[in-house]
Amino acid sequence: MPELPEVEAVKRGLNQLVLGKTIKDIQIYWPRIITTDLALDQWVALLQGQRIEAMDRRGKYILFILSQDTLVSHLRMEGKYLFYPANQLPINKEKHTHVRFIFTDGNELHYHDVRKFGRIQLLDGHDVSPYFQAKGLGPEPLSNEFQLADFRWGLAGSSRSIKPLLLDQSLVVGLGNIYVDEVLFLAQIHPLKPANQLTESESKALFEAIGRILAQAVEAGGSTIRTYRNSLGEAGKFQQDLKVYGQAGRPCPRCGTELVKIRVQQRGTHYCPSCQHL
């Protein structure tokens, strides 16, 4: 489901809902959601008594900064967090709730995921950089660690098509299938153009488009295409501003040519065949 703007919205919602709460117990209904070498009851025991001190985000990963450790959560395609005050707990948990965090005040946070792709992992301590470094995650696009010179260097070093390269989170984190199409449209670059064939001005336009689109989408609370909701149950608004994603057959807002949809490495890919250049 979510890309950087949606994950940021979920994180901000959780920041309002669960900060300062202490984990009393955790019920796990689909064990594969939890990535651990431990037996699940031992894993839960590590978390019991820890307090949520802060919420953070790295790329599309949500971080629960706990008293001692860090809980890392990736929503993948359909993960959601549902918060229930103690006096509004569901009689029966929803069908797709796979993990229930029960707090000492009786409130609960449920991890809900129709496709069960999401993952939750506990990292020792608070220094999470080795974990993300091992995954090869690139810089945060909305921070000053994202630099044009590095970005250009990364593009020049790959003959892959630009879209799959941007999706792999190594040059920059946070783009997924919606925003990569939007960014390439704004920068007027064909999704199949080899990264090392981008001109200097295209590279710069792409760099700037990434920052602009993601910042606007964060501002709008993300995009709700199918089922996305933040943890307060609110939909995003940026879907109204999408120029090409889901718009195949409609006229290009820039030149009027009919937008098309193709498949690039199994992902639906939307673009304008006349103003995005190979």
Next chain:
DNA sequence: AATCGTACCTGGCTGC
């Protein structure tokens, strides 16, 4: 080493 296909899952929609 880098890049690609496939697996992981369920449900909604389309078309026969």
Next chain:
DNA sequence: TGCAGCCAGGTACGAT
């Protein structure tokens, strides 16, 4: 109505 087939905001892993 029923059902097969395709599609969906992502990543990990094995094959090439």
